[in-house]
Amino acid sequence: MPDRAWTGDDREHNDECHERWLSARNRSTDQPTYRDKWFDEQCGGCRFWVALSGELGRDWGVCTHPGSAFDGRCRFEHDGCELFAIRADASFG
Incomplete structure (x- = not known):
């Protein structure tokens, strides 16, 4: 890894993180x-979910x-938990 500030835009590193982190999902x-109601209660739509910067922030x-x-x-945008709270504007991601 280069000796500079990490920007989160290294495709190979991001792909490795994505695959590794998926194993920590609460719901899949x-x-x-898996309950159908959980589809509408995913982390990416929760008011307490803050996207990462860079390429990893897409998911x-x-x-x-x-x-x-x-x-x-760190949570996958399509994961979820029992404390989901919808965003006031109902946005996702």
Whole structure:
């Protein structure tokens, strides 16, 4: 890795992070226990989800909900938890 500020735009590194971090999902649509209502309660639409900068920010952000088990942790935009709170403007990502 070069000796300079990290911008988050190294495709190979981002792809490796994406694959590695996916294993930490709380919810996945391919799980048999996935509930249909969760589709509308994904992290990317939660008012407590803050997108990362750079390339990784297209799919990843940090949970900032003080009551969530995921507070301060990087989360996939299509993941979710029981403390989902819809954004006032209903935006996503």
